[in-house]
Amino acid sequence: MPVNLSAPEPASLLPVAGVRLGIASAGIKKPGRRDLTLIELAAGSRVAGVFTQNRFCAAPVTVCKQHLAAAPIRALVINTGNANAGTGEEGLARARRTCEAVAELMGCTTEGVLPFSTGVILEPLPVDRILPALPAARADLAPDHWSEAAQAIMTTDIVAKGASRRLTIGGRPVTVTGIAKGSGMIHPNMATMLGFVATDAAIAPALMQQLVKDVADVSFNCVTVDGDTSTNDSFILIATGQAGNAAITDTAGADYAALKAALCEVAIELAQAMARDGEGATKFMTIAVEGGRDRAECKQVAYAIARSPLVKTAFFASDPNLGRILAAIGYAGVSDLDVNALKVYLGDVLVAENGGRAASYTEAQGAAVMQEAEITVRVVLARGSASATVWTCDFSYDYVKINAEYRT
Amino acid sequence: MPVNLSAPEPASLLPVAGVRLGIASAGIKKPGRRDLTLIELAAGSRVAGVFTQNRFCAAPVTVCKQHLAAAPIRALVINTGNANAGTGEEGLARARRTCEAVAELMGCTTEGVLPFSTGVILEPLPVDRILPALPAARADLAPDHWSEAAQAIMTTDIVAKGASRRLTIGGRPVTVTGIAKGSGMIHPNMATMLGFVATDAAIAPALMQQLVKDVADVSFNCVTVDGDTSTNDSFILIATGQAGNAAITDTAGADYAALKAALCEVAIELAQAMARDGEGATKFMTIAVEGGRDRAECKQVAYAIARSPLVKTAFFASDPNLGRILAAIGYAGVSDLDVNALKVYLGDVLVAENGGRAASYTEAQGAAVMQEAEITVRVVLARGSASATVWTCDFSYDYVKINAEYRT
Known part of the structure; x- marks a missing residue:
């Protein structure tokens, strides 16, 4: 849908x-x-x-x-x-x-x-x-x-x-x-x-x-x-x-x-x-990365999150399993990234800072944002002034169905 | 399974x-x-x-x-x-x-x-x-x-x-x-x-x-x-x-x-x-790339195929939609790759050469290999003597299910 x-x-x-x-x-x-x-x-x-x-x-x-x-x-x-x-x-x-x-x-x-x-x-x-x-x-x-x-x-x-x-x-x-x-x-x-x-x-x-x-x-x-x-x-x-x-x-x-x-x-x-209209989409996700040294590294981090099957299935389930977002940021390939300096927001909710879960964060806050059909993940890298935004969708049963049956 | x-x-x-x-x-x-x-x-x-x-x-x-x-x-x-x-x-x-x-x-x-x-x-x-x-x-x-x-x-x-x-x-x-x-x-x-x-x-x-x-x-x-x-x-x-x-x-x-x-x-x-034992796996896939200039580029091509959700859902469906393998080879990032020189095999079946489908290939051959539980995709890059092998599994409904329900 x-x-x-x-x-x-x-x-x-x-x-x-x-x-x-x-x-x-x-x-x-x-x-x-x-x-x-x-x-x-x-x-x-x-x-x-x-x-x-x-x-x-x-x-x-x-x-x-x-x-x-x-x-x-x-x-x-x-x-x-x-x-x-x-x-x-x-x-x-x-x-x-x-x-x-x-x-x-x-x-x-x-x-x-x-x-x-x-x-x-x-x-x-x-x-x-x-x-x-x-x-x-x-x-x-x-x-x-x-x-x-x-x-x-x-x-x-x-x-x-x-x-x-x-x-x-x-x-x-x-x-x-x-x-x-x-x-x-x-x-x-x-x-x-x-x-x-x-x-x-x-x-x-x-x-x-x-x-x-x-x-x-x-x-x-x-x-x-x-x-x-x-x-x-x-x-x-x-x-x-x-x-x-x-x-x-x-x-x-x-x-x-x-x-x-x-x-x-x-x-x-x-x-x-x-x-x-992504195959099988049930959610529209905006991944906004800011505070990078250049646009390229912002895009790299945004795409790592946007491509992760684990992140995308969590969004499909409306499950704020947000550690998967951190993992994707971590493997995006920005080799000198200071994970203690960055911040991650789900909608307007601060999720992670100082290398871990924000003290103010509650599961109920994350769960509420996850119910929405359009969700923004915002990552503040805090190492520069460049930014990049990537759009994607979640990963559902229907993605598998559509692509398993594509030629039939 | x-x-x-x-x-x-x-x-x-x-x-x-x-x-x-x-x-x-x-x-x-x-x-x-x-x-x-x-x-x-x-x-x-x-x-x-x-x-x-x-x-x-x-x-x-x-x-x-x-x-x-x-x-x-x-x-x-x-x-x-x-x-x-x-x-x-x-x-x-x-x-x-x-x-x-x-x-x-x-x-x-x-x-x-x-x-x-x-x-x-x-x-x-x-x-x-x-x-x-x-x-x-x-x-x-x-x-x-x-x-x-x-x-x-x-x-x-x-x-x-x-x-x-x-x-x-x-x-x-x-x-x-x-x-x-x-x-x-x-x-x-x-x-x-x-x-x-x-x-x-x-x-x-x-x-x-x-x-x-x-x-x-x-x-x-x-x-x-x-x-x-x-x-x-x-x-x-x-x-x-x-x-x-x-x-x-x-x-x-x-x-x-x-x-x-x-x-x-x-x-x-x-x-x-x-x-x-990959999450939701129904097929075990070996991606063997040979004839590369170095091991790194062979691995790059093998991983592009092994990571592609489109390739993995086709294998789940036992559908020899093999153009998806070519697409993955093409975007693997080997910028000077000559696609007319390489060969792609599914099991022992020659699938692609000269930039397109092999003249000898039939859908029935591909479909037969796709029925197997263990399938090897072999890519011969024909530009050197290095090789690399990567193992992976297909992408099924159960992958989505397992990861959508991971925390429940």
Whole structure:
């Protein structure tokens, strides 16, 4: 059961000038399932992406990187039901074949198409089913199909994920809309399992790569469900430039800051949605680590807690077995950490200080916080001024069930 | 259900000259449970240990390190039901109080006593229950109480763990006997949750520390259940010197090699028993990585597979969803790994090569291996001659159940 998460109202996902989306059923895994999404971008759109660091990266990830370097992007094609990962040379050929077919249909170059796949690893991409379904996806293209696209890219997700923001840049209204999917194999290392955020803002191409990285680092790169980094993680930022604002060319200016803030808001909402909809989730957990020497060590400690099966099963049980949090902090790999100086809070309750349980702490206090559906663990390292926040969910019977039965 | 593991017959655990063991009930967590173990060592015994790298290391671990550096060790005292971890200064004081009481009873110095605790973290050690039970443990001391001790140090373990070997050194019969406990919070980083191996061989004190480290590195440091490194991991090697062999002084000689081999056999059997008896285990998995540049990168890849909740739930389901193994190899952190060069085998079946599924592989082959209770995953990295093996178990509903209900 997703934690405090419902699918966005279709009308709440605002169209972005220059972006049209179309959906179709290719019957990749199950007949009738809407599993194919085509996104058309207007001429002049700027596109940048960040991708998984997994060495076994999927064929479409490799092709995306090549195409982003080669040409202006005019279309994205996304299939679920098959990840086209662990598929070798033949996988690359099939990803390219899909791009060729889309290019022909859309009247752009093959390099102008970005392919994305998500689903089972190690099985050949069924291009014989995808190619015949492309015309239907093209015929479905519309500016207001964000909600349908959010649905069509889901795999084990229970709830479709999307968010929009409106802002003004240089007196012009600007829109930011994003969709994402992801529920399991979530521990992004660079980006996450398919996130797409588009804006109609105009922005200099030279700023796009840093912007997508900065947004990913505070959103998709701060979430984990099971600690497994996917082979297909891709986060794509699109700027169509159709809002009519004078193109943003300066990262120090207010316009850049405003756009980045809106993009981060959308991306963080999508990333949190992944943890809220994490496989088998019954609780949404925020792990906030502060007072570190740098952000990296804060993140290291936060991820150690967020990944620990022992911590996650205790939260599932609503059991304030908080020694497990201390153990995770201790093995996080911060080798000179002074455990006597740090403090641990569960919600607002001080749990641990001076290397042990706080004198003021009572089991009843911990048990009360544990009953909540959304819980913050706060760790104060007391050795610097850096901080980092990671979002995750608990570990339930249903996580095991979902992943034991994934292919059945 | 432990995988192909039963408790050792009491008679199969051979007495080690110079070692006596006594058990008592202190009622630490549950009344009547035999939860206190005393081990007496003859004068002249050599003792060395390796301990957890967890920064939140337990009070007894800190005290053990101090006492090992200070004095010849004459006694060990072990309690279950409480880890005395995350207990700050008061925890250290209580561990020392326990050592003082044992020292008084046994007629040795306080520094001659090593304390060990295992159980719940973040709760004060109930010395008021432990101290009154010590005389009963002392009265119970006997050379043939290894089996009872193996029972008494268990926590969530279902099966008691112990092993013995006999060998000859310099014409004298030598015995090696070890016991261990561990079932959850198992991902030792240096040693594991309470392992004790004793021999009556005579060996120069200068060789002990390297020997205990070498033995731990191929046994307890090669097992994981849930990826959580405990606060209390301790592996202790005892050499009483009572076998009458000329003391081993040379690590290059045949005697050292023979003793080390016997110690490794016992330690590996105990380490494997932890994975076989891993919380909720239904399958015992061996992850063997070979062809690496060095042992460290082989271990990194093996642990990435062994820790992955997605891999472990697939094994629980007997589902050859082997793309998850590729994904884990890919995110293991070997940044220049050539995924097209490596091979993956499930049992004897070639699963993946050339970056994808092997042409010869069939789902039926994979499904057949997955039915077995003991499964080897072999990864050939094809970039060097180093190798490493890690043992683990699958991830089942019962893991969640055991850890959700741990304190109830």
